Amino acid sequence: MTTARLVYGSSESEGPGGFTPDGCPVELYRRAVRDNLPGPVRALIRQHSSLLDLCSGPGGATLPLYGEGMDVEWVDWSAAMLTGLPAGRTHPADATTVRLPRSFDVVLLASGLVNTRSDTLRMQFLRTCVAHVGAAGTILVERWPPAWFADPQSFTADVGNLRMAADVLGVTSYADVRFTYRIGADRWTQRVHIRDWSDAQVDADCARLGLRWAYAGGDAAWLALTPVA
Numbered sequence: 001m002t003t004a005r006l007v008y009g010s011s012e013s014e015g016p017g018g019f020t021p022d023g024c025p026v027e028l029y030r031r032a033v034r035d036n037l038p039g040p041v042r043a044l045i046r047q048h049s050s051l052l053d054l055c056s057g058p059g060g061a062t063l064p065l066y067g068e069g070m071d072v073e074w075v076d077w078s079a080a081m082l083t084g085l086p087a088g089r090t091h092p093a094d095a096t097t098v099r100l101p102r103s104f105d106v107v108l109l110a111s112g113l114v115n116t117r118s119d120t121l122r123m124q125f126l127r128t129c130v131a132h133v134g135a136a137g138t139i140l141v142e143r144w145p146p147a148w149f150a151d152p153q154s155f156t157a158d159v160g161n162l163r164m165a166a167d168v169l170g171v172t173s174y175a176d177v178r179f180t181y182r183i184g185a186d187r188w189t190q191r192v193h194i195r196d197w198s199d200a201q202v203d204a205d206c207a208r209l210g211l212r213w214a215y216a217g218g219d220a221a222w223l224a225l226t227p228v229a
């Protein structure tokens, strides 16, 4: 078992290969064939020419955009996650503090990083997004759908070649969830603490950061945050 730093509040991860400081299994993400960008989000991104993928992991969803000619850069604090992405375009750095010397049309923060139970950490992630988005640009954020927090239930899902089970271990001001992932015969677990980033909290955060927001992906999970002119 590896003990992770408090990011989502995660505490334990197990399985083959290494883990990121927040407990994400590197081998799992590198072997997973999955595309977490819904059609409307991908279409919105394609209207632009540059993209920063923050907390990108191995960049499975955004590498194809680079292949189509988009100007893409990737940030993850795990150099192992970034292995294999185009040379000169990766930044093994902490997304809470990294400041690159340029801005982007689109800044992507996927995978529910905003659902950390730490207000401080969430605001640090969002400030990094703001620091890198152009004045006419868009920040695209994936959150856990707020409706799930009304009565958090365990669930299973097949995502590409990945089988996933989410077991809710307890609920307080956040949900304590153990994920079990399987690819073929290999199995990983990761325990995370997930807190609702409600519309009301999005309103409050955007007001602090000089942003306005709207739904971006056809449901409540994806939000587009844009600088107020």
Ligand SMILES: C[S@@+](CC[C@H](N)C(=O)[O-])C[C@H]1O[C@@H](n2cnc3c(N)ncnc32)[C@H](O)[C@@H]1O
Pocket: 007, 020, 021, 022, 024, 029, 036, 054, 055, 056, 057, 058, 059, 060, 075, 076, 077, 078, 081, 093, 094, 095, 096, 110, 111
């Ligand atoms: C759940 S994975 C998701 C990867 C990718 N966004 C996706 O959707 O497949 C979360 C990623 O965020 C990275 N991460 C978490 N906290 C970070 C931080 N403070 N700075 C940089 N990367 C971070 C982890 O290393 C991991 O690769």
